[in-house]
Amino acid sequence: MKIWDPLHECMPREDIEQLQLERLQATLNRVYKNVVHYRKIFNEISFVPEDFQSIEDLKKLPFTTHEDLESNYPYGMFAVPLREVVRIHSAPGTSMKPIVVGYTKNDIRTWANLVARFMVAAGVDRDDVVQISFLYGLQTGAFGLHYGAEAIGASVIPTSTGNTEKQVMIMQDYRSTVLVCTPSYALKIAAFMEEQNINPHGLALRLGLFGGEPWSEAKREEIENRLGISATDNYGISEIIGPGIAGECACKSGLHLFEDAFYPEIIDPETKRVLPPGSMGELVLTTLTREAFPLIRYRTGDITRLNYSPCDCGRTLVRMEKPSGRTDDMLIVKGVNVFPSQIREIISSITGEQPAFQIVVDHRPTLDQVELQIEITEKIFALELNEQRQLLDFLKKRIFSVVGLTTTLRLVEPGSLSRESKQVRHIWPDNSV
Amino acid sequence: MLAIKNVNTFYGQIHALKNVSLHLSRGEIVTLIGANGAGKTTLINTISGITPPRSGNIIFDGLPITSFPPHRIVELGICQVPEGRQIFKTLSVQENLELGAYLHLRHRGGSKIYRKTVEEIFELFPVLRERRKQPAGTLSGGEQQMLAISRALMAHPKLMLLDEPSMGLAPLIVKEIFAVIEELARRGGTTILLVEQNAKAALKIADRGYVLETGKVILEGSAAELEENKEVKRAYLGRDRKEIWER
Numbered sequence: 087m088k089i090w091d092p093l094h095e096c097m098p099r100e101d102i103e104q105l106q107l108e109r110l111q112a113t114l115n116r117v118y119k120n121v122v123h124y125r126k127i128f129n130e131i132s133f134v135p136e137d138f139q140s141i142e143d144l145k146k147l148p149f150t151t152h153e154d155l156e157s158n159y160p161y162g163m164f165a166v167p168l169r170e171v172v173r174i175h176s177a178p179g180t181s182m183k184p185i186v187v188g189y190t191k192n193d194i195r196t197w198a199n200l201v202a203r204f205m206v207a208a209g210v211d212r213d214d215v216v217q218i219s220f221l222y223g224l225q226t227g228a229f230g231l232h233y234g235a236e237a238i239g240a241s242v243i244p245t246s247t248g249n250t251e252k253q254v255m256i257m258q259d260y261r262s263t264v265l266v267c268t269p270s271y272a273l274k275i276a277a278f279m280e281e282q283n284i285n286p287h288g289l290a291l292r293l294g295l296f297g298g299e300p301w302s303e304a305k306r307e308e309i310e311n312r313l314g315i316s317a318t319d320n321y322g323i324s325e326i327i328g329p330g331i332a333g334e335c336a337c338k339s340g341l342h343l344f345e346d347a348f349y350p351e352i353i354d355p356e357t358k359r360v361l362p363p364g365s366m367g368e369l370v371l372t373t374l375t376r377e378a379f380p381l382i383r384y385r386t387g388d389i390t391r392l393n394y395s396p397c398d399c400g401r402t403l404v405r406m407e408k409p410s411g412r413t414d415d416m417l418i419v420k421g422v423n424v425f426p427s428q429i430r431e432i433i434s435s436i437t438g439e440q441p442a443f444q445i446v447v448d449h450r451p452t453l454d455q456v457e458l459q460i461e462i463t464e465k466i467f468a469l470e471l472n473e474q475r476q477l478l479d480f481l482k483k484r485i486f487s488v489v490g491l492t493t494t495l496r497l498v499e500p501g502s503l504s505r506e507s508k509q510v511r512h513i514w515p516d517n518s519v
Numbered sequence: 520m521l522a523i524k525n526v527n528t529f530y531g532q533i534h535a536l537k538n539v540s541l542h543l544s545r546g547e548i549v550t551l552i553g554a555n556g557a558g559k560t561t562l563i564n565t566i567s568g569i570t571p572p573r574s575g576n577i578i579f580d581g582l583p584i585t586s587f588p589p590h591r592i593v594e595l596g597i598c599q600v601p602e603g604r605q606i607f608k609t610l611s612v613q614e615n616l617e618l619g620a621y622l623h624l625r626h627r628g629g630s631k632i633y634r635k636t637v638e639e640i641f642e643l644f645p646v647l648r649e650r651r652k653q654p655a656g657t658l659s660g661g662e663q664q665m666l667a668i669s670r671a672l673m674a675h676p677k678l679m680l681l682d683e684p685s686m687g688l689a690p691l692i693v694k695e696i697f698a699v700i701e702e703l704a705r706r707g708g709t710t711i712l713l714v715e716q717n718a719k720a721a722l723k724i725a726d727r728g729y730v731l732e733t734g735k736v737i738l739e740g741s742a743a744e745l746e747e748n749k750e751v752k753r754a755y756l757g758r759d760r761k762e763i764w765e766r
Binding site: 101104105107108109111112115116119135136137138139140166167170190191192195196375377 | 522524525537538539540541542729730732734735736737738739740744747748749750
């Protein structure tokens with residue numbers, strides 16, 4: 087099994103800790119100097135970065151939350167002047183404004199090398215033809231994966247998302263060997279090929295690198311069987327860097343977290359206490375090498391656990407379990423992150439009212455379907471049919487443009503959604519509706 | 520091979536190094552970059568035992584050497600080439616080299632090792648062979664620097680601490696000396712900690728570097744990363760001087 091960066095992926099624990107301490111100290115000195123937000127919150131607790139002596143001291147520092155990033159919109163959290171930023175991406179916020187994330191030239195290079203690590207770990211090499219079916223745009227996914235595959239020297243096909251027929255045609259004709267997309271899209275491709283009587287074993291496809299949304303072992307088995315490939319998981323969040331935080335090796339027993347670049351902690355989301363190694367809790371990350379957008383103790387909202395035992399592949403990096411849930415009500419549908427609060431804000435900005443609503447996610451079809459149910463109000467009821475349709479169309483477009491999600495809309499009777507009912511309802515395959 | 524954790528060094532009341540942590544792997548060239556007074560020389564003097572730290576740990580090849588006196592540290596294989604050469608000007612080149620070899624000359628059979636080492640050094644710097652009888656003070660600046668490095672090499676160091684080897688030298692000589700430093704690490708396997716005002720030249724031969732600012736490390740990275748870092752460029756490489764904050 088090949089290793090992209092053996093120096094950093096196979097370091098003895100003692101050396102990793104020394105490097106983490108050095109990089110933490112440097113990062114803290116830099117954010118204190120360059121980021122107003124951190125200077126303020128450090129001053130509030132009378133913490134001076136030059137007093138930082140051990141990784142243990144990190145526990146004394148405040149967390150960085152999603153709200154901190156939102157209130158510093160757009161450039162408040164940048165640690166370098168904008169002219170040193172060569173790329174700007176964004177992550178969804180809980181309101182209509184996104185979170186803005188910057189990268190310096192070095193950040194982009196670091197990113198490529200981190201992605202290359204898990205790609206090589208999954209078995210990708212320079213002879214591969216890598217088809218990237220993530221959306222190229224404001225989101226981080228496609229670009230990070232693209233750079234990683236290029237760094238390895240593979241041939242990259244930036245197919246972006248959509249148009250399954252064309253995706254499959256490219257896969258057949260260009261002889262793609264690696265598919266990079268969300269796990270649910272992989273299943274959609276599988277379903278399309280079955281429909282068209284295309285034998286997946288007749289393709290050159292051998293590996294699938296899936297991420298962007300949580301997926302189960304059962305789903306892995308299904309994808310592997312239906313596409314005839316080996317499927318691995320990788321983890322990333324846009325606020326930190328995008329893909330390239332952690333990824334599975336061929337052992338498929340946890341995602342190696344790149345500890346020389348990100349320092350992980352697991353906390354109890356309620357008490358906010360750091361939990362002992364091996365406990366299940368919320369993942370908190372501190373960046374160790376980011377130049378433009380360093381974050382200290384960022385609460386990811388993802389529930390997972392860390393396994394420090396050595397892996398058969400030879401990497402010494404800690405392994406994180408597939409995230410098994412969220413601490414907040416964020417939804418991940420088709421690789422898109424959605425906060426119900428975003429939907430609430432869009433509805434009220436367009437209707438001028440705050441009707442009760444529910445987001446219904448139907449997991450039964452291959453690709454999750456989202457229906458937004460809104461209680462009809464007197465104002466909407468009084469509209470002419472034509473105007474009502476226009477309103478709904480507008481709402482749909484607005485949701486797509488802000489959140490990036492296609493939904494169907496349904497007006498329901500007033501009072502049919504009780505105020506107490508959850509904002510999100512899931513329909514799983516084995517549930518009765 | 521060398522791991523430093525949270526070193527704090529004082530000059531009287533002045534807190535010159537504030538929780539500095541740093542490491543060097545075997546055969547690596549690591550450079551310290553920083554403005555005057557950032558603490559670069561202090562860090563080197565702290566490692567070599569000249570200005571011992573008030574707190575912190577220095578571990579060399581698994582051995583804690585934090586409170587060791589300088590001569591013990593030299594015996595363990597750490598040699599410093601001080602800023603401004605500090606050669607013995609009235610002594611001849613050869614005598615300067617003998618002083619560098621005092622560790623070996625003390626022992627039986629040491630003179631044999633001494634003669635062999637001197638030969639190796641004359642291979643490295645042929646000009647020193649020509650000048651071996653001359654008083655060191657009559658050498659040019661570049662030759663004096665070569666002598667200072669050679670004097671340290673006489674002790675067969677595992678780790679060399681070089682303080683401003685390019686200071687006051689003509690660019691061509693600097694190039695020559697840096698080529699030798701690189702050779703020492705790449706072929707000789709000597710680990711090198713290099714303090715340099717000439718950050719550009721240092722980053723060219725270094726594997727990694729640390730940026731010091733008022734006694735603190737503010738950046739650690741590969742030489743390529745540091746060269747690309749705009750803050751380093753602006754402050755230490757003399758490029759992109761204009762600073763514009765657009766928010």
